[in-house]
Amino acid sequence: MRAxxxxxxxxxxxxxxxxxxxxPLVNLTYSQYIGQPLANGITQWLGIRYAAPPLxxxxxxxxxxxxxxxxxxxxKKQGKFCLKTNGNPYTxxxxxxxxxxxxxxxxxxxxxxxxxxxxxxxxxGFNSNSDPNINGTGLIMASNNSIIFVTFNYRxxxxxxxxxxxxxxxxxxxxxxxxxxxxxxKHIAKFGGDPDHVVIGGASAGAASISLHMVAxxxxxxxxxxxxxxxxxxxxxxxxxxxxQYQYDNLAIRMGCAGNNTLSCLRSKTSLQIQKQNTNVPxxxxxxxxxxxxxxxxxxxxxxxxxxxxxxxxxxxxVPAIFGDDTNGGTIFAPDGTSTKGESNQFIKxxxxxxxxxxxxxxxxxxxxxxxxxxxxxxxxxxQLSNVYGEMRYMCPGxxxxxxxxxxxxxxxxxxxxxxxxxxxxxxGLGVPHTAEVDALFGPYNTRGPAPASYFPGGINAHxxxxxxxxxVSFIKTFDPNAYRCCGxxxxxxxxxxxxxxxxxxxxxxxxxxSLDAGLKERCQYVDSIAVSxxx
Ligand SMILES: *[C@@H]1O[C@H](CO)[C@@H](O)[C@H](O)[C@H]1NC(C)=O
Ligand SMILES: *[C@@H]1O[C@H](CO)[C@@H](O)[C@H](O)[C@H]1NC(C)=O
Ligand SMILES: *[C@@H]1O[C@H](CO)[C@@H](O)[C@H](O)[C@H]1NC(C)=O
Ligand SMILES: *[C@@H]1O[C@H](CO)[C@@H](O)[C@H](O)[C@H]1NC(C)=O
Ligand SMILES: *[C@@H]1O[C@H](CO)[C@@H](O)[C@H](O)[C@H]1NC(C)=O
Ligand SMILES: *[C@@H]1O[C@H](CO)[C@@H](O)[C@H](O)[C@H]1NC(C)=O
Ligand SMILES: CC(=O)N[C@H]1CO[C@H](CO)[C@@H](O)[C@@H]1O
Numbered sequence: 001m002r003a004x005x006x007x008x009x010x011x012x013x014x015x016x017x018x019x020x021x022x023x024p025l026v027n028l029t030y031s032q033y034i035g036q037p038l039a040n041g042i043t044q045w046l047g048i049r050y051a052a053p054p055l056x057x058x059x060x061x062x063x064x065x066x067x068x069x070x071x072x073x074x075x076k077k078q079g080k081f082c083l084k085t086n087g088n089p090y091t092x093x094x095x096x097x098x099x100x101x102x103x104x105x106x107x108x109x110x111x112x113x114x115x116x117x118x119x120x121x122x123x124x125g126f127n128s129n130s131d132p133n134i135n136g137t138g139l140i141m142a143s144n145n146s147i148i149f150v151t152f153n154y155r156x157x158x159x160x161x162x163x164x165x166x167x168x169x170x171x172x173x174x175x176x177x178x179x180x181x182x183x184x185x186k187h188i189a190k191f192g193g194d195p196d197h198v199v200i201g202g203a204s205a206g207a208a209s210i211s212l213h214m215v216a217x218x219x220x221x222x223x224x225x226x227x228x229x230x231x232x233x234x235x236x237x238x239x240x241x242x243x244x245q246y247q248y249d250n251l252a253i254r255m256g257c258a259g260n261n262t263l264s265c266l267r268s269k270t271s272l273q274i275q276k277q278n279t280n281v282p283x284x285x286x287x288x289x290x291x292x293x294x295x296x297x298x299x300x301x302x303x304x305x306x307x308x309x310x311x312x313x314x315x316x317x318x319v320p321a322i323f324g325d326d327t328n329g330g331t332i333f334a335p336d337g338t339s340t341k342g343e344s345n346q347f348i349k350x351x352x353x354x355x356x357x358x359x360x361x362x363x364x365x366x367x368x369x370x371x372x373x374x375x376x377x378x379x380x381x382x383x384q385l386s387n388v389y390g391e392m393r394y395m396c397p398g399x400x401x402x403x404x405x406x407x408x409x410x411x412x413x414x415x416x417x418x419x420x421x422x423x424x425x426x427x428x429g430l431g432v433p434h435t436a437e438v439d440a441l442f443g444p445y446n447t448r449g450p451a452p453a454s455y456f457p458g459g460i461n462a463h464x465x466x467x468x469x470x471x472x473v474s475f476i477k478t479f480d481p482n483a484y485r486c487c488g489x490x491x492x493x494x495x496x497x498x499x500x501x502x503x504x505x506x507x508x509x510x511x512x513x514x515s516l517d518a519g520l521k522e523r524c525q526y527v528d529s530i531a532v533s534x535x536x
Contacts, residue, residue, distance in 0.1 A: 007371045020110040020313040021193050025072060028494075030065065041145050042137045043107045045075040045191075050183045051099040052154060059267050060168045063099060063179040084128035085157035085294060091344070096159065097276040098129075098154060101180055104136035106145035109192025117193040118278030118476045119225070123204030123435065125234075125292035127157045129132060130204070131448045138443025142469035143388070147476050148193040152180045157278055161294040164248050165241040167263050170299035177209055181224040200225045203435045207233040207323070208296075211401060212529070214317045215310035216302050218231075225477045227412075229322040229472060232329055232435055234535040235397035237283070237290075237352055238306055239259045241297045247293060253285045283353035286344035290351045291333060308397070308531045311404040312350070320479040321405055323398040324502065326414030326514035328431030330390025333380050336429070338396065339379035341369070347385055350479060353394070359530050363388055366523050378429055386431075394434070395525035397536065404493040411477075413495045414481055415502035420464045422452035433476045437505070440465045441472055463487075466492065471503075 024035040024043055035045035051063035058064060080093060109115055118139070124130035130339025136149030154160060160173025169175070185195045202210050207230035207434065215226065252258060254277045257265035266274070280289035296303055310316055338344055345360045368383040398415065400514065405413035418437040425433060443465060444451035454461040470486025477483065481492045481503075490511040492503045500521065504514040516524075 005179045022105065022109050022111065026187075026190050028187055028190070030067070031069045031210065033075040034072050037107045038137065040106055040137055040141060040420070041107050042140050043070060044137070045103045045105075047075055047077050047079040047100045049079075049099065049299065049408070050152065050180050052091050052099050053097040054099060054159070054172075055096055056490075057267065059096070059163050060172065060263070061194050062175045066099075070313070071318045075377035079153065081129040081132035081153045081271050082155050083157065083159055083271060083275060084124070085278050085280060087128065087275065087278070087294075089272055089278075091438075094129075098153045098155070099176060099179075100122075101150055101183070102133070102136070103188075103191055105193065106139055106140065106148075108145070109148070111189060111192065114189075114194035115146060115148050115192050115193075115476050117148045117150065117184060117198045117454060118472075119152075119181065119198060119200050121154075121200065121202030121206035121209045122151065123202065123206040123234075123237075124156060125395075126161060126208075126295040127501040128171060129156060133444050133448065135389075135446035136442070138446040139441065139469060139472065142443075142466070143473040147473065148188065148191055150184060150188070152177075157294045158247075158251055158274065160520075161296065162248055162251070162266075163185045163241055163297060163299065164263055165245060165246065169301075170241055170297050171302040174209065174212055174296060174302055176290045177213070177424065178216075181213075181517055185224065195356050196223075196226065198225045199227045199229060199479075201229040201231070201472075203231040204234055204437050205230050205474070208236065208240060210321075211235075211239055211307050211311075212296055212303065214321075215315060218304045219310065219315040219317055225317075226318065227320040227475065229475055230324075230398070230401075231437060231441075232325045232394045233398050235307060236292065236295055236297060236393065237354070237535050238303070239520060239535065244297050246284060247281070247510040251277060275341070282350065286350045286353045287346060289419075290353075305533060306535060308339055308400065308528075308536050311333070311401055314408040316408075317408045318377075318408060320410065320412030320475075320476060321401070322414040322416065322481065323401045324414070324418070325395045326418045326432050326436050327399050327433055328386060328390060329394040329434045330386030330388070331430045332386040332433045334382055334389055335379070336382045337379040338385045339380040340381060343379070344381040344385040344388070348388060348392070351389070352536075354534050355530070356533075360532075362526060363469065366526055374502050382429070386417070388433070391520075391523055391525050392534075395520075396527040397531070399500065399524055400528055403497060403500075406497055407496055411494055412479060414475075414492055415495045415500075416492070416507070417502055418468075418505045419507070420461050420505055420509075421507045422454045424454075424463060425452060425463075437468055438458070440468045443469070460508055464505060464507075467509045467511060468505060 080095035082098035154176035163170035280293035439451035
């Protein structure tokens with residue numbers, strides 16, 4: 001009796017504040033969605049449509065507003081993710097109808113909370129959705145339930161990046177992402193979020209997307225985001241619309257659509273028919289298909305210049321930003337059978353078709369391969385190629401952005417290296433591979449996985465999870481990674497033109513600041529010097 005009385009007194013006492021909390025049933029005006037409060041004090045809304053299904057005439061078209069629905073929709077299930085290139089055409093995990101987002105918010109947030117918002121752009125080389133369905137509760141709990149998390153799918157491969165230069169808009173996959181950022185502006189306050197405090201995050205092509213939103217339309221700031229945290233930014237080959245015409249023509253030919261009306265022919269096919277032909281072909285002049293063929297193009301609208309040039313020119317949105325990378329960013333991409341210098345060079349040529357033989361020769365000088373006999377389980381040029389590719393495509397471009405930020409007046413420019421070694425990844429020869437830290441940032445249970453065993457509670461790198469979450473939560477809340485950093489971790493000092501230093505995340509969660517060594521600086525100086533000729 002006594003206990004019951006105490007309980008009801010407690011309920012009455014807390015009722016006024018409960019009444020203010022965001023209702024799990026959120027009215028987005030075009031639809032109402034019913035979220036699901038979880039035991040950990042967070043409510044999740046899964047599978048919210050942020051755009052109309054991109055089907056029929058909307059295939060290869062920019063995203064349109066979502067349709068109206070009168071009955072409230074139960075937001076309990078994630079949407080399917082987008083069709084990938086080189087995928088199994090019969091998989092049911094993906095669908096052409098894939099423009100969905102998920103929101104995670106503290107259940108006690110109110111419409112007045114104005115919580116910082118973290119919008120994460122997953123990677124996948126613009127040809128797949130590599131980490132759909134990230135669970136935001138791990139990072140939100142690391143913030144003591146004081147941030148909101150949004151994750152989403154966007155179109156990739158031909159669905160996101162096909163253009164014929166006449167009747168289609170280019171870069172629709174990036175336009176999907178922008179549609180999400182506009183959605184956040186319109187609706188996130190209804191979940192307790194602050195539309196004037198939006199941090200965009202992303203890994204790999206997601207980080208590349210961040211860089212492209214920064215330079216989009218020549219760097220016009222639409223107020224869609226206020227800080228950015230980019231993990232392993234990719235600077236791929238960027239073609240103009242006309243240079244990419246061969247991709248369109250090749251698909252049209254293989255689909256049996258050659259003729260006067262290729263676009264309506266392509267739109268008349270089922271997605272299964274397209275998926276059966278959704279494969280890559282070599283860049284003109286290369287021997288083999290690149291890892292990722294479809295991608296952003298210079299369309300004189302969304303993209304007006306090569307990203308490298310836009311950053312050099314200062315034509316980008318100037319917000320506090322983190323741009324960092326993993327120690328061995330190339331290992332998961334370079335074929336582990338690479339056993340000759342010729343094979344190494346050919347792989348680079350296949351990804352960067354504009355590279356010259358002189359430039360390849362210079363790269364061979366800068367990346368010698370003295371320890372060729374230490375490779376019993378792999379080709380003896382695998383690690384050499386991994387180093388070239390990892391630095392050209394990811395690490396050096398990241399430093400370029402760090403530097404151009406500062407040169408253009410943004411002092412809050414932070415760099416890092418994730419060097420947290422996991423025994424299995426080391427044994428597999430991967431070193432500390434591309435985007436490994438994503439599993440730590442969200443917590444090892446919360447990504448597509450499987451996360452490295454050492455990141456789980458009790459593992460030697462479990463502490464590194466708390467450490468990276470501390471920095472990210474700080475940055476998301478204050479645009480400074482140090483404000484709430486965790487448990488004795490190092491002060492993360494900003495990048496300066498003079499001090500090219502970065503935060504080093506080490507095994508076990510140890511942290512320190514490190515300066516770039518002379519060899520890395522020299523290699524990146526050369527890589528930067530050829531970036532424009534490579535169309536990066
Ligand atoms: C949802 O919001 C819109 C716009 O404010 C309003 O017209 C509509 O009546 C609301 N729906 C419900 C069910 O409250
Ligand atoms: C929500 O709960 C967290 C702790 O979980 C607390 O720090 C925060 O102040 C609460 N927010 C509101 C608006 O009550
Ligand atoms: C996210 O994690 C929480 C805590 O484990 C769980 O309750 C929730 O259902 C998860 N959400 C999804 C979409 O898996
Ligand atoms: C979360 O709470 C812990 C324990 O009170 C505190 O040390 C930490 O700074 C808090 N973090 C944030 C982001 O509020
Ligand atoms: C394509 O258009 C041209 C010019 O309008 C016409 O001469 C030709 O017959 C058309 N070809 C086909 C296959 O319809
Ligand atoms: C950046 O740092 C410089 C040197 O400390 C300072 O003069 C300048 O005001 C800072 N700029 C901003 C935007 O904070
Ligand atoms: C299918 C379609 O709309 N085709 C049009 C593409 O654009 C050219 C040039 O603007 C038109 O002539 C086609 O009719």
